[in-house]
Amino acid sequence: SIMVSFHAEEEGSFNHQDKMPDVPPPEKLTAEEVSKQPIFKEMPEFIRRYYESDRPIELRPVELGRYFGHKIDDGRIHIWIRTVAKLPDDPALHMCALAYASDFSLLDAVMARYGSTLFDQRMMPASLDHAMWFHRPFRADEWLLYSQDSPSAQGGRGLTRGLIFKQDGTLIASVAQEGSVRERKEKPVQA
Numbered sequence: 001s002i003m004v005s006f007h008a009e010e011e012g013s014f015n016h017q018d019k020m021p022d023v024p025p026p027e028k029l030t031a032e033e034v035s036k037q038p039i040f041k042e043m044p045e046f047i048r049r050y051y052e053s054d055r056p057i058e059l060r061p062v063e064l065g066r067y068f069g070h071k072i073d074d075g076r077i078h079i080w081i082r083t084v085a086k087l088p089d090d091p092a093l094h095m096c097a098l099a100y101a102s103d104f105s106l107l108d109a110v111m112a113r114y115g116s117t118l119f120d121q122r123m124m125p126a127s128l129d130h131a132m133w134f135h136r137p138f139r140a141d142e143w144l145l146y147s148q149d150s151p152s153a154q155g156g157r158g159l160t161r162g163l164i165f166k167q168d169g170t171l172i173a174s175v176a177q178e179g180s181v182r183e184r185k186e187k188p189v190q191a
Contacts, residue, residue: 017135017171018163025167026080026143029060057101058084063112072112075150079105083141097140098173102162103127107179109148110158126180128157138164138172156182 027033062078063070081101087093107127111117138144148162162175 020145020165020169020171021076021078021147023062023078023145026060026082029062029080056084057097057104058082059104061105066108066112066115067117069115071115075109075113077105077109077112077148079146079148080143081146082143085141087139087141091137094138094140095134098134098138098144098164099132101140102132102146102164102173102175103130103177105146106130106148106160106162106175106177107158107181109150109160109162110153110179110181113150113153127177128180129178131176133174134172135174136170136172138166138170143167144172153181156180 058081060080061067062080063072066072066077081104083097083101087097108117145165145167146162147165148160150158150160152159158179158181160175160177160179162177163171164173164175165171
């Protein structure tokens, strides 16, 4: 189910935003560039295939070490995202595409604190509640930085937040999500 609220553009007295994190640009995170890094040889094949696969959203994670069990103490992770295809100029279509893309990796922020990922077969991650706010105009077919963190996890649930920036540093959307992040009780089936 979805609940949607719309707001007409208007001039306001307040206009501020968080600063965009300083991370490598998406051009430095291509499959070709990442393959030159020593860590690439350690990357499991199924993770490489996940990010190189034919999907509507292109993903370029910044902190690759988290896929190898490197803990990120503050749980802050970053990923560049954009649609693979060029989209028409309809702003609503760009909002829909970004809403779809915003759920791809958000629960990773919970597990990054523990050196685990969504690819960990021992985990059963699931989105439960997902809210999104659009702040400024953008195009989903241009690179957007998705900065994510997890301020709390307890009792099999994790809270994650995300800020989405254009490459010029403009904050265009905010996301909050509660998800289930439990370990499987049964042993996972190997494919």
